[in-house]
Amino acid sequence: MRLHRILPPLALAATFLLAGCATPARHPALAAAQAQGTLAPLVPVRRFVANVDFAGGFQLSPDGEWLVWSQAVGTDTGLAVRRVAGGDTRTFATGYLARPAGPSYLWLADNRHIAYIKDLRGDENTQIQVIDTRGAFEPWQVTPWPGVRSTIVGYGAPGSSRFFLASNRRDRATMDLYEADVTTRSVREIARSDGQVLEWILGEDRQLAGRIRQLGATDGSGHAFEVPDGTGGWRTLRTAGPWDSYWIHRIEPDKHKAWGVSNLGRDKLAVIEVDTVTGGETMRASDADVDIARVYYTRFASGPVGYAVVPGFPQIRYLDAALGADVQRAAERARATGALDDAPRALQPQSSSEDGRRWILHARGDFDDAELLLDRSTGEVTRLDPKEPLRRAALSPEEPYSFRASDGRTIHGYVIRPRGVQGAVPLVVDIHGGPWVRDEWRTAGFNGDQLLANRGYAVLTVNYRGSAGYGREHLAAGRMQSWDKVQADIAEAAQWAVGQGLADPQRMAVLGASYGGYSVLMQLIQKRQDWKCGVDLVGVANWVRVMENWPPFWRNRHYFIAFYGDPAKPEERARMMREAPVSHLDEITAPLLVIQGANDIRVQRQDSDEVVAGLRQRGRPVEYLLFDNEGHQTRRWRNRLEMWRRVEDTLATCLGGRSAGWDFYQVMPR
Numbered sequence: 001m002r003l004h005r006i007l008p009p010l011a012l013a014a015t016f017l018l019a020g021c022a023t024p025a026r027h028p029a030l031a032a033a034q035a036q037g038t039l040a041p042l043v044p045v046r047r048f049v050a051n052v053d054f055a056g057g058f059q060l061s062p063d064g065e066w067l068v069w070s071q072a073v074g075t076d077t078g079l080a081v082r083r084v085a086g087g088d089t090r091t092f093a094t095g096y097l098a099r100p101a102g103p104s105y106l107w108l109a110d111n112r113h114i115a116y117i118k119d120l121r122g123d124e125n126t127q128i129q130v131i132d133t134r135g136a137f138e139p140w141q142v143t144p145w146p147g148v149r150s151t152i153v154g155y156g157a158p159g160s161s162r163f164f165l166a167s168n169r170r171d172r173a174t175m176d177l178y179e180a181d182v183t184t185r186s187v188r189e190i191a192r193s194d195g196q197v198l199e200w201i202l203g204e205d206r207q208l209a210g211r212i213r214q215l216g217a218t219d220g221s222g223h224a225f226e227v228p229d230g231t232g233g234w235r236t237l238r239t240a241g242p243w244d245s246y247w248i249h250r251i252e253p254d255k256h257k258a259w260g261v262s263n264l265g266r267d268k269l270a271v272i273e274v275d276t277v278t279g280g281e282t283m284r285a286s287d288a289d290v291d292i293a294r295v296y297y298t299r300f301a302s303g304p305v306g307y308a309v310v311p312g313f314p315q316i317r318y319l320d321a322a323l324g325a326d327v328q329r330a331a332e333r334a335r336a337t338g339a340l341d342d343a344p345r346a347l348q349p350q351s352s353s354e355d356g357r358r359w360i361l362h363a364r365g366d367f368d369d370a371e372l373l374l375d376r377s378t379g380e381v382t383r384l385d386p387k388e389p390l391r392r393a394a395l396s397p398e399e400p401y402s403f404r405a406s407d408g409r410t411i412h413g414y415v416i417r418p419r420g421v422q423g424a425v426p427l428v429v430d431i432h433g434g435p436w437v438r439d440e441w442r443t444a445g446f447n448g449d450q451l452l453a454n455r456g457y458a459v460l461t462v463n464y465r466g467s468a469g470y471g472r473e474h475l476a477a478g479r480m481q482s483w484d485k486v487q488a489d490i491a492e493a494a495q496w497a498v499g500q501g502l503a504d505p506q507r508m509a510v511l512g513a514s515y516g517g518y519s520v521l522m523q524l525i526q527k528r529q530d531w532k533c534g535v536d537l538v539g540v541a542n543w544v545r546v547m548e549n550w551p552p553f554w555r556n557r558h559y560f561i562a563f564y565g566d567p568a569k570p571e572e573r574a575r576m577m578r579e580a581p582v583s584h585l586d587e588i589t590a591p592l593l594v595i596q597g598a599n600d601i602r603v604q605r606q607d608s609d610e611v612v613a614g615l616r617q618r619g620r621p622v623e624y625l626l627f628d629n630e631g632h633q634t635r636r637w638r639n640r641l642e643m644w645r646r647v648e649d650t651l652a653t654c655l656g657g658r659s660a661g662w663d664f665y666q667v668m669p670r
Contacts, residue, residue, distance in 0.1 A: 021661030029423045030456040038420030040394045046665045048446045049640040061111040064353025081133045110161045122599040122631025157206045172552040209251040220558025237279040267471040298352045312400030314346040339383040342368040366397040369443040395444035396453045403496040416459040426655035427503035428457045433514030438469035456657040464489035483579045513537035521581035533591040533654035541581045541607040585614040591621040593650045597630030
């Protein structure tokens, strides 16, 4: 969410009145660069969290005649709609939208209505609303059920105002499939879960065509791909074990084919094609070094048109050769006309019309992050989002790196170096959560890591063992290693940066959220000589508590048991408590900033409360920032502004970087 053009006269006046509030750099390398005038321009925090000039996430309507995108509306997030051909833009003050695994908003097949998802409290009980883009702004509350989680599954038949959603309204532990009809304002159940359905899959005929189902009531029983048997039941096509990944994205019943990703019988995730009659599988694409990261489909093509892998910089590989050639020509034309400032490192399909004529392409270069409208019939390319020249002036490119851990394992990650500074600088290691996700390369945009680099810090991310994306062996190597080798990987990454002459070993900090926050605590406990301070966002301090307070819809308990232990077994429970950060607060001496959402259902507020209370009892330096209206992620821009202001001041104090100081957006009404 971004916001930046509110109250322009006050903004201009405050910019000059408050210029003296900024804190200059104190670290010698940064102070020298500051004196020489080579440091990047200091960008206020509001630009990173409340930039009204932002417009992005463009989607084409099925007929290719309309666009919808996200932008600031008033003092909050909203949606905007206009015709592709031009004309007036209409905005909708939808407020903050949730960002689930699927889309936050979706055109319906009638080319008129848009469905979107909201998480009102941050407790992941997401609700679905629908707006009429050509009528009054009176959102239909499709799922106004309190304490219920609902997600969008897909649009309905061509031309219809119906769509499909999944919801745990009947049983909080499982998701049934529903069809919603905007015309009649009705919702009806289509299919009921037996308690073990993990995913419902629509066919390209917009009927229920498959499901992924857990093979037993207990997590870790494995799962199966099932299709209707024609008599009202289900037929199993393929089964996968508890540590296998097998997921179907698309089914075309008339062609008896399905497509998805699988690592059955191999280390890395590959793109597969499945015969829905025999269950036979054909590999369509794979990579020797990394998993398939994403697969791209369109509304009209049979099967995937391309896929992405991210060994370092991202690579987009097209299975549709003609489309790939058109995309390449579009990039060349955009560069020639000035629509693109950078040669894109990745140019991927984002949306398309049903007839395949119009496409939205996402081009990502070192600094320029553009969304382009391509008309394949004419070759015309138009940029949709505004350029942001401040990126090139004030931000820094992100680069991949790798090193050998002490036991010989190759660890990958990304590094951002502050602009205009010579020699070793303060370092912030930003640890990803999960742990079964990974960090990927990003364009130099207005995100948290770039904010830190703008303040003068080198920023390092680490895909430690246990991270996803590098095959099942790398992920499995993190089992029962959260206390040991995972933390060694993180600490050794920082020492790699020191060895490269990038990082000042006396000025290093660690920051992370969720599992990353847990690792912040662990680093300050185990490697306290390395770190000057830490920032813990919704960090796990007690795995026993996490595992005994599962969200009812989670279906990966066996992963937690394999990686951390089984609290139902007395000896493992005792070990988990011995190794928990809350049992080692005596060993934390560095200053710590703790940030927590009160409505977090994944990491209980009690974890952060106990860390803060325990450190205060011991007289240790700790600050606590608690948001009553947030959950596991801090999404509202006012809260993010307060959070990052606190982070930049904390790091300026302990590392000697810059701070932009008090931001007048902090007084805007909530």
